[in-house]
Amino acid sequence: MGLHDGHRKRLKAQFLAHGEDFHDHQLLELLLCYAIPQGDVNGLAHTLLNQFGSLAGVMDALPESLRKVQGVGEHTAVLLKLVPKLAGRYLEDRASLGTILDTTLAARNYLMPYYRQGGRNEMVYLVCMDAKYKVLGCRKLGEGSVNAADITSRKVVEAALACNATCVILAHNHSSGLALPSQADLTTTRRLWGILQSVGVELVDHLIFADDDMVSLKDSGIFQGYYQEER
Secondary structure, three states: OOHHHHHHHHHHHHHHHHHHHOOHHHHHHHHHHOOOOOOOOHHHHHHHHHHHOOHHHHHHOOHHHHOOOOOOOHHHHHHHHHHHHHHHHHHHHHHOOOOEOOOHHHHHHHHHHHHOOOOOOOEEEEEEEOOOOEEEEEEEEEEOOOOOOOOOHHHHHHHHHHOOOOEEEEEEEOOOOOOOOOHHHHHHHHHHHHHHHHOOOEEEEEEEEEOOEEEEOOOOOHHHHHHHHHO
């Protein structure tokens, strides 16, 4: 590993740990590392900031203006123009209403298509949401009953944390045609509710589907018992 490789590795580690404290030239230097795979790009970062006056000035500069700076090639110019476009789309998406699952009916309508595929196996999904119940992602955890060995607590927690979820909805189907929860369903739900609570994620509901029928454990009053146990 060369001198610059070691510096880049340290810069990445520092960003992941304390990125909010990075100066503009450090942010730009790290970005340039992904366009220019080798060498020291610290000087180029300072040159760009001096040339265009600010980080915003660099990002707003025309591609032809950027390429006039020594060391800036096509890859670098494209990356510098891509970042503000991507950031803009990200902010638009965060600000948009999106899919909100703040009622049992909304959750049912969202998940029902996943269980109309004619599969004979029981399928388990985890819907990850933010604090306003906006869907961040829907992860398939596996096939089989919700208490099957491959639907581990770790898998559930990892899926929730990967989406940076504040709350989640667990869902699975009964191939028997009856949506009533089994004792195994209840035991697993209680276990997952507690484990998710311990990592700051709320299990909002557990929905059980069977054909066109659906049972909500929250609406059945089962979750209320969990809260009472915690008091």
